[in-house]
Amino acid sequence: MTGSEEPMAGNERPRLRPPAGIDPLRLATLLTLALGIGFRLADALERRSFWVDEASLALNVMSRGFTDLFRDLDLAQVAPPLYLALVRGSFLLTGPSETSLRTVSLVTGILLLFIMVSLARMLVGRGAPLLVLAVLAPMPWLIRYSNEVKPYIVDIFAAALLLWLTARVLSGHRERWSLPLALFLLPLVSLPAIFCGAGVLCALVVHHGRGALRERTVWTAAAAWLLGSGLTFLFTKNPSQTAWSLHYWEGSFAFRGLADGYVQRFLAFYAELAFVPPPGLRDVRAPWLIPGAVVLVGAGVVHLWRRGQRALLLAMLVPVLAGLAASAAHRFPMAPRLWMWILPSYTVLLAAGVFLLLPRRTGWVTPAVVLLLWAVAFGPRARWAYYQSHSPAHDRIADRVLAELDHQRKPDEPVWVHVRGSAEYLAERVRTPEDGAALRALLLASSPGGPLYRNDSVMRPVDAQTEPLLTWRDGGGPVLLARSSAMRERDQHPVTSLDPDWARTEAARIRTAADPCAWTFMIDALPPEREGLLAALAASGGRATWRLDDRGTLAARWCFARERTRGTEPAS
Structure with missing residues (x-):
């Protein structure tokens, strides 16, 4: 008789029990x-791609030293200092x-x-x-x-x-x-x-x-x-x-x-x-x-x-x-x-x-x-x-755009990665020229080699309600304008401020650390504390994708470059 069987009583069959030592x-x-x-x-x-609060907090962690983490944070963020120090330490130990x-x-x-x-x-x-x-x-x-x-x-x-x-x-x-x-x-x-x-x-x-x-x-x-x-x-x-x-x-x-x-x-x-x-x-x-x-x-x-x-x-x-x-x-x-x-x-x-x-x-x-x-x-x-x-079927539109871009991309151009993340934070409303202007700035932001979207029809949903925030220099690449007539004030402050000098400085500061990261964020009426987020991302090079949701509103996703062509820099 094995250890996993109980003794038989009369004509009863042996009953199995758990082996000894197993609970x-x-x-x-x-x-x-x-x-x-x-x-x-x-x-x-x-x-997954970062959503807007993750992006904002991570920018603080990547761009500051340990002592600076104990000061007031940028981009309307509040977090305990020791938590920020732990994240900063992990970031330095294991790489960006x-x-x-x-x-x-x-x-x-x-x-x-x-x-x-x-x-x-x-x-x-x-x-x-x-x-x-x-x-x-x-x-x-x-x-x-x-x-x-x-x-x-x-x-x-x-x-x-x-x-x-x-x-x-x-x-x-x-x-x-x-x-x-x-x-x-x-x-x-x-x-x-x-x-x-x-x-x-x-x-x-x-x-x-x-x-x-x-x-x-x-x-x-x-x-x-x-x-x-x-x-x-x-x-x-x-x-x-x-x-x-x-x-x-x-x-x-x-x-x-x-x-x-x-x-x-x-x-x-x-x-x-x-x-x-x-x-x-x-x-x-x-x-x-x-x-x-x-x-x-x-x-x-x-x-x-x-x-x-x-x-x-x-x-x-x-x-x-x-x-x-x-x-x-x-x-x-x-x-x-x-x-x-x-x-x-x-x-x-x-x-x-x-x-x-x-x-x-x-x-x-x-x-x-x-x-x-x-x-x-x-x-x-x-x-x-x-x-x-949380990802409507209209994501297929963005997928087709990405496939077309991949098909048209030249072998020597940078390699971009599109990360599909939880999209519940992406369906923000674009109802005003100011919102549309911020969105257009993202959609028109390009790789160092030229404009992101080569098919002009992609921009038509935005063109109808915005004024250009970017001009294009010879050879491609955006030039950020300090102000635009579309940047009207709402709630006593502009939606965003694309200051070219500040954007170049911010982009240079975060470029090396942030390259391997993919960011997801909302297009919304940003408070003054977050004005710089869009400018920094738009100036540092990356890929933006868009989609229409069931309500006809626009949403955008931004991804930094995983790799860059040597010798190329964001446009200034």
């Missing part, structure tokens, strides 16, 4: 973890590419899965890691944020790490230096870590009770949090409080946009599991969805309360209240971003609620298996459909 639950957890890592690595290998700029986010996105496994096991129970991974591993938002030059995934990771360290301290582990060190460093990497740190301090005070003021751990943690938060505030207060920034986030401050932001963003996380809305969750405003989420989270609160995690529940709740208070004071927009850094707490509470409401034997098996099947069965097909749903 099915552990095996399923490891497979789900590997699946999540695979999704993130596959997405990184696609090397999309991958090097996104390495910090990719590593953080993978580490987030490991932290959540440990946190779920510590707070809920043995089966919780599989349930939490089945939710987070295939989540499209997390996969996308793990491959962006933005600190969004770092915000989620910082919240999870602080919650994990706090849970260890409250359970009796001696974290003499790790928790204070995290409370000092994480605010320098993630702005929401300031609010999460406030929750940690409240949990420590409640845990120690009346003797909290005599505890060295509490004082050390408080000092570290105040120092890290104060430094971050000094580095970010100016750009985050400009008139344009406050106007931009006007609709996102509590409490005006809170409900809409919560429903559209936070609940959409769980409505897009495995890249597609599961049956019954296609409408995130389904009347039962919010009550259902409230019931599960409430059950999770009860479950953790029974397990003696009352102080930790306070650490989960205080950051939400602190963030909303800052937003109500009109200083920190929370509605669209709140769901990011409360995601670890929310997911743990959902898992705890499932364990409380469902029978013990099916508390983790049923939902985990269902979610895992969604990820495996629908993931690849739905992932393709997810990106295609």
